[in-house]
Amino acid sequence: MPNIYDNMQENTLFLSRLVSALASSSHADVCVGYFNLHGYTDIAPKIAHYQGGESSQLRIIVGMSNAPHVSVRQSLRSSADKEVTNLQINERKKAALELFADQFSFRTPNPRDEATLLQLRDDLQAQRVVVKLYTNHQLHAKLYLTYDQNQQAPYPKIAFIGSSNLTAAGLRGQGELTVDNPDQQNVTHLQGWYNDLWDHRSCVDISNDLIKMIDEGWVRKVTPYEIYLKMVYHMSQDVISGSGYRIPTDIRRDLLDFQVAAVQLAARHIDTRGGALLGDVVGLGKSMMATALVRIFEELYDVRTLILCPKNLVPMWKNDYVNKYDLNAEVRSISMADKLKNESRRFRLIIVDESHNLRNPESKSFQYVRDYIAEQDAKVILLSATPYNISAADIATQLRLFLDPDTRLPVRPERWLRESPAEYRAKILTQVRPDTLKAFAHSHFPEDWRDLLRLFMVRRTRSFIKKNYAKFDEAKQQSYLTFGNGERSYFPTRLPKTARFTVNEGDQYQRLFSDTVIDIIGQLQLPRYGLKGYIATSVVLTTEEKHIVDDLGRAGVRLKGFARSSFFKRLESSGKVFLQSLQRHIMRNAMLIYALDTNKNIPIGQFDAAEFDAVINDEDFLYGGPEEDPAAILSESAQKLYEIIANANVRWLRPTLFAPGLRDALQKDNTDLQSIINMVGAWDAQTDEKLNALEYLLTTTHAHQKVLVFTQFADTAHYLVRELKKRQIPQIAEVTGHSDNPAELADRFSPLSRRKTIEPANELRVIVATDVLSEGQNLQDAHIVVNFDLPWAIIRLVQRAGRVDRIGQQAHEILCYSFLPTDGVEAVLKLRRRIADRLRSNNEIIGGDEQFLEDIANDQIINDVYTEHTSIYEETDNDVDMASYCYQIWANAIQANPHLEKQIAQLPAQIRSAKTHEIGVGEPQGVLSFVRTKSGLSALNYVNLAGDIVSQSAKRVIDLAACRSDTPRMELH
Numbered sequence: 001m002p003n004i005y006d007n008m009q010e011n012t013l014f015l016s017r018l019v020s021a022l023a024s025s026s027h028a029d030v031c032v033g034y035f036n037l038h039g040y041t042d043i044a045p046k047i048a049h050y051q052g053g054e055s056s057q058l059r060i061i062v063g064m065s066n067a068p069h070v071s072v073r074q075s076l077r078s079s080a081d082k083e084v085t086n087l088q089i090n091e092r093k094k095a096a097l098e099l100f101a102d103q104f105s106f107r108t109p110n111p112r113d114e115a116t117l118l119q120l121r122d123d124l125q126a127q128r129v130v131v132k133l134y135t136n137h138q139l140h141a142k143l144y145l146t147y148d149q150n151q152q153a154p155y156p157k158i159a160f161i162g163s164s165n166l167t168a169a170g171l172r173g174q175g176e177l178t179v180d181n182p183d184q185q186n187v188t189h190l191q192g193w194y195n196d197l198w199d200h201r202s203c204v205d206i207s208n209d210l211i212k213m214i215d216e217g218w219v220r221k222v223t224p225y226e227i228y229l230k231m232v233y234h235m236s237q238d239v240i241s242g243s244g245y246r247i248p249t250d251i252r253r254d255l256l257d258f259q260v261a262a263v264q265l266a267a268r269h270i271d272t273r274g275g276a277l278l279g280d281v282v283g284l285g286k287s288m289m290a291t292a293l294v295r296i297f298e299e300l301y302d303v304r305t306l307i308l309c310p311k312n313l314v315p316m317w318k319n320d321y322v323n324k325y326d327l328n329a330e331v332r333s334i335s336m337a338d339k340l341k342n343e344s345r346r347f348r349l350i351i352v353d354e355s356h357n358l359r360n361p362e363s364k365s366f367q368y369v370r371d372y373i374a375e376q377d378a379k380v381i382l383l384s385a386t387p388y389n390i391s392a393a394d395i396a397t398q399l400r401l402f403l404d405p406d407t408r409l410p411v412r413p414e415r416w417l418r419e420s421p422a423e424y425r426a427k428i429l430t431q432v433r434p435d436t437l438k439a440f441a442h443s444h445f446p447e448d449w450r451d452l453l454r455l456f457m458v459r460r461t462r463s464f465i466k467k468n469y470a471k472f473d474e475a476k477q478q479s480y481l482t483f484g485n486g487e488r489s490y491f492p493t494r495l496p497k498t499a500r501f502t503v504n505e506g507d508q509y510q511r512l513f514s515d516t517v518i519d520i521i522g523q524l525q526l527p528r529y530g531l532k533g534y535i536a537t538s539v540v541l542t543t544e545e546k547h548i549v550d551d552l553g554r555a556g557v558r559l560k561g562f563a564r565s566s567f568f569k570r571l572e573s574s575g576k577v578f579l580q581s582l583q584r585h586i587m588r589n590a591m592l593i594y595a596l597d598t599n600k601n602i603p604i605g606q607f608d609a610a611e612f613d614a615v616i617n618d619e620d621f622l623y624g625g626p627e628e629d630p631a632a633i634l635s636e637s638a639q640k641l642y643e644i645i646a647n648a649n650v651r652w653l654r655p656t657l658f659a660p661g662l663r664d665a666l667q668k669d670n671t672d673l674q675s676i677i678n679m680v681g682a683w684d685a686q687t688d689e690k691l692n693a694l695e696y697l698l699t700t701t702h703a704h705q706k707v708l709v710f711t712q713f714a715d716t717a718h719y720l721v722r723e724l725k726k727r728q729i730p731q732i733a734e735v736t737g738h739s740d741n742p743a744e745l746a747d748r749f750s751p752l753s754r755r756k757t758i759e760p761a762n763e764l765r766v767i768v769a770t771d772v773l774s775e776g777q778n779l780q781d782a783h784i785v786v787n788f789d790l791p792w793a794i795i796r797l798v799q800r801a802g803r804v805d806r807i808g809q810q811a812h813e814i815l816c817y818s819f820l821p822t823d824g825v826e827a828v829l830k831l832r833r834r835i836a837d838r839l840r841s842n843n844e845i846i847g848g849d850e851q852f853l854e855d856i857a858n859d860q861i862i863n864d865v866y867t868e869h870t871s872i873y874e875e876t877d878n879d880v881d882m883a884s885y886c887y888q889i890w891a892n893a894i895q896a897n898p899h900l901e902k903q904i905a906q907l908p909a910q911i912r913s914a915k916t917h918e919i920g921v922g923e924p925q926g927v928l929s930f931v932r933t934k935s936g937l938s939a940l941n942y943v944n945l946a947g948d949i950v951s952q953s954a955k956r957v958i959d960l961a962a963c964r965s966d967t968p969r970m971e972l973h
Contacts, residue, residue, distance in 0.1 A: 002179040003179065005160075005162070005178045006175060007164075007174060007181075013748045018171065021144075021158060022043055022146060024148060027056050028047070028145060029059045029144075029194050030060045030143070031060075031134075031143040032143075034166070035060055037120070038113075039165070039166040039171055040166070040747075041112065042168065042171055042172070046411075047128060052121075053127060056128070058129045058130070060129065060130070060132070061198060061905060062096065062131065064140070077475075078471060080449075089204060090203055093206065096133050100210060100213060101213055107882050109218055114219050121214040124207045125211060130207050131207050132198065132204060132205050132206065133206050135203070135204060136202035136203075142161065142170075142178070143160070144160035145158075145159050145187070159180070159190045161179060162179055163178060164176045170432055173439070183703065218911055220908060222907065222912070223913060223967065224967045225964065226858050226903075226907060227961065228963055229889075230907050230911065231930045231957075231961055232893075232958065233890050233904050234442075236890045238883045239261065239268065242264035242268035242422055243264050245263070245268070248295045252484055254483065254484065255288065255289075255480070258331065259284075259289050259292070262278065263289050266293055266381070266458050271379075274403065276381055276382070276456055277395075278458055278459075280385065280459055281385050281460070281461050282801075282802025283805050283807065286385070294327050294329060294349065297348075301348065303379075304329070304330075304345065304347050304349070305351060306330055306351070307322070307332070307353065308333075309332075309333065309334060309354065310353070311335050313354070315743045316743060317331045317353070318331050338365075347376055347378055348376065349380075350373055350376065350379070350381070352369065352383065352398075352401065354381065356384040356387055356394060357680055358401065359397050359398060360397070366397065369557035373401055373402055380402035384398070386799065387459070395452075395803045396785075399437060399656075400437065406433070406437075407437065408435050408436060409437065409455070411435070411452055411937070412434045413439055413448035413452075414448065414833070415443065416445055417439075418952075420443075437452075447952070447953035450882060451882075451954055457881045458884060459881045460880050460884055461880060464888070466479050466883075470491060478492075478812065490809070492809055493814070494550055494805060495815055495816065496816050497816060497817045497818075498818060498819075498963045499819050499820070500820050501689040503689065509689060512571065512578065513571075517680075518571075525668060527665035528663055528666070530589045531658070531662070532552045534659055534665070535549060535657055535658060536659040539656065545584065547650055548604060549657075552604070563585075565669060569713075570716075573711060573713055573788070573789035574691075574720075575680065576683045576719050583675060585669075586674065587638065590635070591641050592662075593670075595655060596658065603646075603651075603652060604650060618748035685723045691720065693703075693819065705782070706764075707768070707782065708779060708785050709767065709769070709786040709788055710773075710785065711790065712789050714968075717736050717768045717770055718734055720768045730765070732768070733748075733767055733768075734769065735770070735772065735773045737772045745764065745767065746767075746777045749763070749767050750781035752780075754778055771802065777803060778806055780809045780810070781802045782804045783805075784815045785817065787817065789819075792947050882954050889962075912972065913972075914971070915967050916968075923950075924945070925951065926945055927941075927942075928961050929943075940953075942960060
């Protein structure tokens with residue numbers, strides 16, 4: 001009676017009987033449908049005594065060349081009678097090897113499987129095991145023949161027939177039916193059947209293929225450097241794929257190599273994802289890159305393009321790009337966005353220049369542009385050197401111009417999903433999917449945004465370009481880039497410089513910077529920005545009034561923070577301008593007091609500063625004349641202003657809605673603000689030492705050179721230009737948001753770089769500008785930048801320097817001045833610490849200042865500015881988009897060793913290695929992993945030895961994986 005093996009009980013396990021037979025055998029023959037690694041793991045030790053060769057080896061025939069579900073379908077329509085062709089043999093062999101590749105290349109690495117694979121390789125190499133694939137037809141037979149090593153007969157000792165494949169499941173894992181048959185006649189007959197199959201022309205030897213597959217699989221000993229390059233190679237695929245976009249020759253010669261790389265990557269993003277954000281830092285030629293993109297898409301799809309930009313950039317776009325490069329494009333001011341609905345022509349490509357100006361999703365301009373893009377079904381190019389001018393959420397808003405917030409993305413905000421409060425996260429995820437822009441909008445983690453932006457953004461810094469694209473001129477000791485026509489563009493050195501001004505005991509600046517002034521500003525109630533809190537409890541609001549009051553409530557804290565921050569910023573900018581802002585605030589409060597006292601409606605809305613200045617005589621209003629009553633002057637001025645405002649487009653609330661506390665708070669703030677004005681006294685421009693220091697800089701230090709002076713406030717610009725003109729400084733102008741034609745003034749200041757012909761008498765030598773001139777203007781005729789006031793967001797210093805440090809700058813150095821009082825850096829730090837403390841205590845830092853509060857009193861940043869540390873004007877490479885960052889690593893590696901390009905591309909899909917790691921704070925020992933799905937999604941992880949996720953930041957993982965080509969491989973345990 002044959003023995004039955006069904007794997008149901010310990011004593012009926014087929015594996016136990018098979019390994020017993022193999023252990024005492026001289027050789028064996030196996031024919032199965034499927035053979036896998038875990039099946040071989042179980043039997044490998046039992047054939048270790050085989051010597052190799054025909055009389056001492058395990059022969060295996062595998063009968064199924066496809067996955068089980070495919071094989072079943074094929075067996076229903078194939079015929080065993082038809083002779084297989086050579087082409088079919090090769091096709092079935094290829095299919096079978098792909099199945100083996102899935103086993104050998106795509107498994108979770110573990111020591112047991114690694115040992116089995118290496119043992120199988122050795123056994124195949126020594127011919128202890130020979131594997132053939134039967135391809136004539138699908139073969140489901142399961143036969144095991146073992147030959148007794150103590151038996152001289154040429155026939156098997158025993159045969160096993162049944163349903164068990166040479167797999168872990170077949171040998172021991174699932175219900176099977178296999179029987180043994182020791183009958184000599186039957187065994188001999190089965191041996192003949194097996195040999196006929198073995199010798200059939202369609203039974204092909206795949207032993208060497210399996211050896212090669214194992215050698216190229218995950219057990220291959222790969223160096224850490226190869227792993228590192230494999231990661232960056234896959235992370236670079238958008239750049240590599242983008243290289244196929246052809247740039248028209250006439251514009252290619254005007255591009256630098258780094259611009260070509262950006263254009264091709266952006267073209268890939270636009271083509272595959274509907275839009276791209278060109279976010280290179282100031283001065284790297286984003287407008288030129290956008291122009292090249294227009295030409296690419298004109299050639300590919302015959303598109304018409306609409307260019308939306310700030311009003312002052314319209315002439316530049318028309319003259320320097322649309323006309324010069326013959327673009328099929330129209331240019332419109334973004335301030336005219338409400339007119340887009342009347343545009344009859346269709347635009348399939350839309351450029352939004354300075355797109356960060358649309359970062360407020362509630363603004364009408366944003367809504368008009370977004371709706372128009374959707375209506376046109378257009379692809380989009382966003383241009384911005386400051387895409388996250390305030391916060392990462394700014395980027396979400398800009399992407400919403402072309403990306404539906406509910407569109408499923410191939411990335412998720414992993415850190416937010418991992419670390420945000422569970423209850424809060426669960427509530428959000430009931431409303432939004434985790435793989436959408438809506439989900440990202442809730443994350444404040446930079447690494448989440450970096451992962452999202454690698455799908456859309458191209459952003460490189462000046463230092464990144466200089467390090468990776470520039471060559472070095474030994475004669476000039478400068479780095480340079482080369483245009484397609486051979487012309488060179490050199491990188492100047494940015495040099496911080498300090499302009500000192502005197503602050504003497506008891507003078508106006510010393511009084512201005514006192515603790516008393518800061519304390520008063522910090523304690524202001526600012527009731528006009530919190531009117532909802534003063535509504536009387538007994539009143540009944542109309543529907544319209546309720547709507548207005550609710551709006552005031554939502555904006556209250558934000559507006560208070562903005563007002564208080566503005567006072568402090570003006571305090572640092574100019575004493576004259578600070579006092580002017582106090583004067584206007586007093587006037588606004590007085591106007592409301594007048595309305596309350598005379599039972600007139602309260603105006604709600606924004607008022608032009610010019611309206612206040614028109615009814616105020618500075619000296620009389622501030623201090624009163626010799627026989628004037630200041631209170632009477634104020635009351636009269638408030639009445640005049642109210643009469644002007646009555647004709648303005650503002651909303652109104654009844655005075656009877658408000659409790660008496662409103663008037664008291666307004667009067668208290670006015671009294672406190674007037675005390676500052678009285679303490680400081682009338683501002684004397686002649687003894688304004690900061691202004692005097694600027695005059696010396698313009699008339700002595702740089703008497704014959706062009707100088708660009710930046711300030712945060714139009715009032716400061718106006719004050720400086722007015723006073724400097726009085727001091728006979730010619731060829732000077734101010735450029736602010738109120739300027740009629742900033743582009744025309746820029747032409748007069750920098751005619752060479754802007755290719756304009758200007759009569760020498762009409763040229764400007766000095767421009768005093770707000771940051772309105774820090775957008776999109778080429779001002780390379782100058783190489784001196786003066787920061788009259790120090791912005792709270794220090795990044796603005798870099799952006800201002802970028803106005804003159806642009807492609808084509810001829811100067812060897814860019815001089816960047818900042819003003820410092822003679823009592824030194826500590827005085828500045830003390831002032832800024834007090835300001836920061838006051839703002840924090842009021843908990844009012846909202847919007848842009850919230851992100852930059854740490855810059856206000858950051859000792860290291862302030863010291864770097866005033867000790868002339870060059871790094872303060874350089875961006876870090878942390879800001880570079882991941883595709884460009886990884887591609888540059890890849891490009892540098894294959895340039896140094898061209899053989900790596902093919903070597904890394906052909907590495908197995910699943911590989912591993914190990915290297916030493918210096919344990920640091922937040923960087924424990926662990927595992928770095930990179931996974932790329934068939935859909936192209938890349939996921940990177942850093943886990944500690946306990947298996948906890950440390951980070952899923954792509955850049956952090958790439959940086960931790962970084963190593964040299966000679967980095968030794970550590971043994972894996």
